[in-house]
Amino acid sequence: MRHVTCSHCNRTDVPVNESLHIDDVVYCHNCVNTTFTEDQLKGRTVVNEFDPTVCSNCSKDFGDTTLEKVAQYPMCPECTKAIHEKSFPTWVKAFFIGILVVVVFSAVYNWRFVEGYKEIQAGGKAMGVGDYKAALASFEAAARHVPEQKDFEPLVHFCRGVTFLQDDHSAEALPELEACLEFMPADYNVSMLITQAQIGAAFDTKDYGLFLQHTKSFLQNDTTQAMSWAGVASAYACLYATSKVDSLKDRYIAYRTKALAIADSANQNELAVYINRLDHRIETGDIITAKQFSEKFPNGWAKN
Amino acid sequence: MFFIPGQLISLATFPGVIVHEFAHMFFCRLRKVAVLDVCYFRVGNPAGYVIHEKTSDFLTTFLVSMGPFFVNTVLCLLICLPAYLPIKYFNIDHPLSFALMWLGVSIGMNAIPSNQDAQNVWEEAKVHAKSGNVLAILSFPIVVVIYIFNALRVVWADLFYGIAIGVGIPSLILG
Numbered sequence: 001m002r003h004v005t006c007s008h009c010n011r012t013d014v015p016v017n018e019s020l021h022i023d024d025v026v027y028c029h030n031c032v033n034t035t036f037t038e039d040q041l042k043g044r045t046v047v048n049e050f051d052p053t054v055c056s057n058c059s060k061d062f063g064d065t066t067l068e069k070v071a072q073y074p075m076c077p078e079c080t081k082a083i084h085e086k087s088f089p090t091w092v093k094a095f096f097i098g099i100l101v102v103v104v105f106s107a108v109y110n111w112r113f114v115e116g117y118k119e120i121q122a123g124g125k126a127m128g129v130g131d132y133k134a135a136l137a138s139f140e141a142a143a144r145h146v147p148e149q150k151d152f153e154p155l156v157h158f159c160r161g162v163t164f165l166q167d168d169h170s171a172e173a174l175p176e177l178e179a180c181l182e183f184m185p186a187d188y189n190v191s192m193l194i195t196q197a198q199i200g201a202a203f204d205t206k207d208y209g210l211f212l213q214h215t216k217s218f219l220q221n222d223t224t225q226a227m228s229w230a231g232v233a234s235a236y237a238c239l240y241a242t243s244k245v246d247s248l249k250d251r252y253i254a255y256r257t258k259a260l261a262i263a264d265s266a267n268q269n270e271l272a273v274y275i276n277r278l279d280h281r282i283e284t285g286d287i288i289t290a291k292q293f294s295e296k297f298p299n300g301w302a303k304n
Numbered sequence: 305m306f307f308i309p310g311q312l313i314s315l316a317t318f319p320g321v322i323v324h325e326f327a328h329m330f331f332c333r334l335r336k337v338a339v340l341d342v343c344y345f346r347v348g349n350p351a352g353y354v355i356h357e358k359t360s361d362f363l364t365t366f367l368v369s370m371g372p373f374f375v376n377t378v379l380c381l382l383i384c385l386p387a388y389l390p391i392k393y394f395n396i397d398h399p400l401s402f403a404l405m406w407l408g409v410s411i412g413m414n415a416i417p418s419n420q421d422a423q424n425v426w427e428e429a430k431v432h433a434k435s436g437n438v439l440a441i442l443s444f445p446i447v448v449v450i451y452i453f454n455a456l457r458v459v460w461a462d463l464f465y466g467i468a469i470g471v472g473i474p475s476l477i478l479g
Binding site: 080084086089092095099107109110111113148 | 319322323326329333336338340356357386387395401404
C-alpha cells in the first residue's frame with residue numbers, strides 16, 4: 001500500500017485511496033470533510049487517485065506490486081478475471097428467456113389472426129377480379145380462423161350466393177343473398193342479385209308467370225341494360241312456348257327489339273347468343289337452359 | 305402534457321429498463337468489454353446502468369452504446385405486431401392482447417440510448433472520423449438525434465417512440 005502526506009494536517013501515512021487531489025493539492029478525506037463545504041468544491045478540480053498496489057474491487061493490499069488496470073481501476077488478477085467473465089445474474093437470464101418466450105407466444109397465439117388477415121386480403125383480391133369461388137374459400141377460412149369476428153359472415157353469404165348464381169343454382173343462391181342484404185354496402189348491388197336469383201329460381205321451377213314478374217322488376221331497376229330487356233323477352237318466350245298465345249309472342253318481339261337496339265359493343269356477343277336461344281324457344285317451344293343449349297348447339301341455332 | 309416522475313415511468317415500464325441494460329451488458333460480453341458494475345433495475349435515477357471500461361475500437365463503442373436501440377426496438381416490434389392485429393383489424397379487445405401491447409411498448413419506450421451513451425459514441429467518433437471510419441462519421445447525426453430525443457423526453461418522446469414502433473409500424477404493415 002502506498003501513502004501520501006496531507007497538505008492540510010501534514011499527516012504522512014494517509015493511504016492513497018483515502019486521499020483526494022483538489023486543484024492538485026493532496027488532502028486526506030478527514031480534512032476534505034472538515035475544510036470544504038459542497039459549495040466550496042464547486043468549480044475546483046477534484047481527482048480521486050487510486051493506489052496501484054491495492055485492488056479497487058476486493059481492496060486486497062499487494063504491498064509493493066503494481067497492479068494492472070481495468071479502465072482506470074487497479075485490479076488484482078482474480079478480480080480482473082472475474083470482471084471480464086462477469087455474466088448475467090440468473091434472474092436476468094430467466095427474465096430475458098421469459099421475454100423471448102413471450103415473443104414466441106405472441107406470434108403463436110396470434111397466428112390465427114395473421115392467417116385470418118391474409119385470407120381476408122386474398123378474399124378481397126379475388127372478389128376484385130370477380131373470382132367469387134376463390135373469395136368464398138378465403139372468407140370461409142378467415143371465419144374459421146377468427147370465429148369470434150362475425151363481420152365475415154355477410155361476406156361469406158355474399159360470395160356463396162354469387163357462386164351459386166354463377167353455377168345456375170338460383171334457388172340455393174337466394175337465401176344466401178337475402179342473409180347478407182342488410183349488411184352489405186349498396187355498391188354490392190345485393191338487391192339486384194336477389195332479383196336475379198328470384199328470376200333463376202322461377203325459371204328453374206317453371207313458374208313462368210313469376211319469372212316474368214321478376215324480370216320486369218329487374219328491368220325497372222335498370223332500363224339501360226340490354227340484358228334487362230332481354231330478360232323480359234325471355235319470360236315472354238317461355239310463356240309463349242307453353243301457351244302459344246300470339247300476343248305473348250308479340251310482346252317477346254317488342255322486348256327483343258328493344259334489347260337489340262340498346263346493346264352496346266361490350267355485350268353484343270353475349271346478347272346475340274342469348275337471343276339465339278330465345279328465338280329457338282319461340283320456334284320450337286323447347287325451354288332449355290343455357291348449358292343445355294350450348295351443348296346441343298355449340299355453333300348456335302339456325303332456323304331451317 | 306402532464307408531468308409524471310421518471311421513477312413512476314420506470315416502474316411502469318420496468319421490462320424495458322431491464323431489456324435496455326441487458327442489451328448493454330450483452331454487447332459488452334459479445335465484444336469482451338470489462339463490466340465494472342451493472343444494475344438492471346432500481347427505483348432511482350438512473351433506473352439502471354452498466355459501467356464498463358472504455359474501448360478504443362469504435363465498432364465496440366457503437367454496439368455497446370447503441371445495442372439497446374436495436375434490441376429494444378426489434379423486441380417491441382416482434383411482440384406488438386401480432387398482438388396488435390386482433391385489436392386493430394378484428395376489433396377483439398382481449399386483455400392478453402393489451403398486456404402484450406403494454407410489454408412491447410414499454411420495451412420500445414426504453415430503446416433510445418441515454419445521453420451518456422451518446423457522449424461515449426461522440427467522443428470516440430471524433431477520434432475515428434479523422435481516419436475516415438464511415439460508421440464514426442455516420443454516428444454524428446445519430447448522436448445529435450439522440451440528444452434531441454432525450455431533451456424531448458419531458459414531452460413524452462419515449463412514449464411516442466414506443467407507440468410509433470409498437471402501433472405505428474404494425475398499422476403501416478397491415479394497411
